[in-house]
Amino acid sequence: GGSGSGTDASAKSSEGTSALAKVKDSGVLTVGTEGTYRPFSYHEGSELTGYDVDVVKAVGQKMGVEVKFQETQWDAIFAGLDAGRFDVIANEVGINPQREEKYLFSEPYSVSTGVVVTKSDNTDITSFDSLKGKTTAQSQTSNYYEEAKKAGANVEPVEGWAQAVTLLKQGRVDATINDKLTFLDSQKTNPDDSIKIAAEASEKSESGIAMRKDATDLQKAINDALEQLRADGELAKISEKYFGDDISK
């Protein structure tokens, strides 16, 4: 993964000031996030929290700017980035070539595995390949929407994890592919032995902070900050807090 396309951009911004300069001048990094994607971006009481939220806060600290969150739904999140409503998106956005054609990504700060979740008594789904011809429920949020399609599954789009699991349990779909972390977190909150992980992807999936194509200097600054966080162990600490494990690499 990574942001291979970052090099060809000539760092010119439409208004003459670079994206980084704008952030630095205002002292605020505006971040778009869903606020409804546990455990990455969600609310604890009225407080916005989550792994991605903490990470981007720490990034801001390293950059010496304040971080301001704008919460919106997935449907609108890239539109918001395009329109300049926020500088970056931190919402466990999976890095894939399609997205990289239109946006820049930071170095990944979250590496996880896609898992196929089925009902516990399901025996005929054992791998990604066995999804061919099956029906899966995917939120368009994730990379997994594309992956399920690639595997030949019949994809039903849904709004999020909760709905996908409901469909699964009601027998309306055969499986859902999602982040392993999401599955683990939901099992922690709502232990439910009627669903299980049926297969795990061989390839890791990586998520990063997304920004507009012209924000090369901002991308560099964020990468620098992430590098520092990695180096001083902060990133690992945030990860431990949410997952009891280091998922940042």
Place this chain on the structure above:
Amino acid sequence: MSPSNLLSVTGLHKSFGENQVLKGIDFTVHAGEVVALIGPSGSGKTTALRCLNGLEVPQAGTVAFNGGPEVSFSAKTTAKQAQVLRRRSAMVFQGHHLFPHLTVLQNVTVGPLEVQKRERGEVMEQAAKLLERVGLSAKADAYPNSLSGGQQQRVGIVRALMLKPDLLLFDEPTSALDPELVGEVLVVIKELAQEGWSMVLVTHELAFARDVADTVVFMDGGVVVETGPAAKVLGAPSNPRTQGFVQRLLHPF
């Protein structure tokens, strides 16, 4: 009931909630007789007339047609029970109430064909004859909205006649009409009276009542104040309330 009695109305009481509108109405219609019901606004004329057609259900009293049906009303009488009265009478409304979505011909034949289930040929023949008679043959396929008020009211009369009722009920059939059109409707009613139709006619046209009615019933405040031959009640009323009313209408200014 004397054999020449077509209809006997006795002791009709009708209240709307607290408002007692009819407080015991009695009158009789003989076969072939024209009865004019007159009286001040709000005296209950319309209500009384509607009771005869089962459109209003009184709480007490009897409406009896010679040869039936006969309905004795109580507080428990339902609208369904009252509706048998429609077998003998038919109503012509003040505002004609033609069906705007049906042609003139359909308006007058819908009852005989769809409700009475009479034979189509016979119904069409009757309709043609009656429309001819009121001068509206040419309008059979027109919609009511394209007719003048007088023409609409004449269609209303034909619609009632088509049901072959024994008693025609008119509720101020000309009062919603342009003054110039009043005549054409009155002429039709007068002819029907002369042909021997029995009818009860609520009207404010006292001159007309004097001309065509055999009997005049003067109502006031929910009771019958005076009944008698038309010439007598309208020409030399004995009751002072009748006198005042007749005076007010015949010499308004």
Place this chain on the structure above:
Amino acid sequence: MSPSNLLSVTGLHKSFGENQVLKGIDFTVHAGEVVALIGPSGSGKTTALRCLNGLEVPQAGTVAFNGGPEVSFSAKTTAKQAQVLRRRSAMVFQGHHLFPHLTVLQNVTVGPLEVQKRERGEVMEQAAKLLERVGLSAKADAYPNSLSGGQQQRVGIVRALMLKPDLLLFDEPTSALDPELVGEVLVVIKELAQEGWSMVLVTHELAFARDVADTVVFMDGGVVVETGPAAKVLGAPSNPRTQGFVQRLLHPF
């Protein structure tokens, strides 16, 4: 214009689209004169009357008040230009058209207070006097919906009088009324006539017209067919169309 002429109407032409409704109307109202405008339905009486109040804009002709305003109409005349005529005349409508959201008192004072900007005390005094005069002092604070038709029409007359017009225009002021209530309105109009108000009165009440009008103008098909003293035109009309019309109304059946 002769000095006793209050209003001269000459050569009024009015079409609605293709429909030529007024085809050259001429008549005169002298100060203190009562002119009755009669004629068959659709002959253009209402249209002619509305032209005098600037509610309708004719395409040709002149409406001239003695001492002004005087409006000569052409195809280009706008509604705004016609509205100066309202300075001298006031209209009483067939359907009264009281403002349902205002009390009786507000209905009659809204014009003088809000449009004419007259002094409040004087307006209230005038309103009290006029309501008293038509027997409605007790109803000053009632809403129109709670009044009978005759009362509503009397308020309509007061509303017109409050504007202190030189000419009162009545368009069939009693034709929407219950027959019993006609009298109370006619009486008020008759008294106004006797007090010397100038008025143009469209009516189908020929007996009333004969009683109060000085001059009768008979219209038919958009033209004035016959004009003359009331007794002459209604009693012994010279034109056969007038004869037919008068006959039809006075002896309808």
Place this chain on the structure above:
Amino acid sequence: MDSNWQLFLDSLWPLAKGAITATIPLSLISFAIGLAIALLMALMRMSGNKLVSSIARVYISIIRGTPLLVQLFVIFYGMPSIGITIDPWPSAIIAFSLNIGGYAAEIIRAAILSVPAGQWEAGYTVGMSRTRTLFRIILPQAARVSVPPLSNSFISLVKDTSLASLILVTEMFRKAQEITASTYEFMLLYLTAAGLYWIICLVLSGLQNLLEGRLEKYVAK
């Protein structure tokens, strides 16, 4: 700009297909069933029986007082928990029909009440029963009055069918979102979809005008 133009052209057919295979049939079917429910509810609401009219009142109030989204969710995701599992399309049709049933009930009731009482009586006096008068005399006249507000409801329904995507029905708006998901051209796709909705609505308005003209003679004057 050029590639946007290309994307616009490319997405037109998939979106139109979504409209033809889902948006339009879903709207039509739901509206037809909804009207039947609405008529029933309107009659119940006008019934003299307190209980019957209360049932209709509560039904109408709940339908109009809660978001359509929730109604869809309850039927699709909620019903299985009481043992009733309904497929996406039937679920959508049920939800939209019930919704129209609530909204149109008030329209139909008002339209029926707007027919002069004399029309009922004229029906009775020629011997008709209540039911026959309703269907033969009153409803044809109520139709004219109710066409404009009903057509409003229908137009709203067409746009609301986009919510069906939440319960796995792939209609036009979902198609737009799918294309967006791989091209990230939200504004373009949404505007294209909006344009198609607009065209559908213009066609419907045209039909409404035609129908109003046809029914013109049905109004008592």
Place this chain on the structure above:
Amino acid sequence: MDSNWQLFLDSLWPLAKGAITATIPLSLISFAIGLAIALLMALMRMSGNKLVSSIARVYISIIRGTPLLVQLFVIFYGMPSIGITIDPWPSAIIAFSLNIGGYAAEIIRAAILSVPAGQWEAGYTVGMSRTRTLFRIILPQAARVSVPPLSNSFISLVKDTSLASLILVTEMFRKAQEITASTYEFMLLYLTAAGLYWIICLVLSGLQNLLEGRLEKYVAK
């Protein structure tokens, strides 16, 4: 069941807060501004000037023919591309106001037309100008006729404000989604939100009835 009950109780206040701080003020403000726009559009639509009335027609047609969601997107996410960047709340108010402006315009127009022509003439004959007659005579009477359909629009608006979450306004439905995201109990939360919407709508219907009663005398009989 017990923990559901607990969750229900726990979420009531956050949801109600969302209603009080966003859903309700957003609805009220947008509705007030929307009515002003609607009146203007209704008058333009009735204007004798072909151009003016065409502008109103097109406006009304676009507003009613395209999804509100798209309208919100265009104002919030689309306008910045032509250099106009508006904050979430003002954007939401603009979008909802314009929307109400289109829907209510037709309601107001119909209400104005329902006032008998004679009322205009009675205004003229006591010397009033067109404008004064409109405001002093016609609109007070049109108000009574338009209360029921306007209150329908208002109720719809209350529910439609949930779309504001797409443009960064945190209203009641968004709150429900937030809680769902950490508890995964979306049925429960959506039903709770639906209940609150219902209560708001019941209150509004109550106010509507009051208002209708008040305005009853304004109708010519």
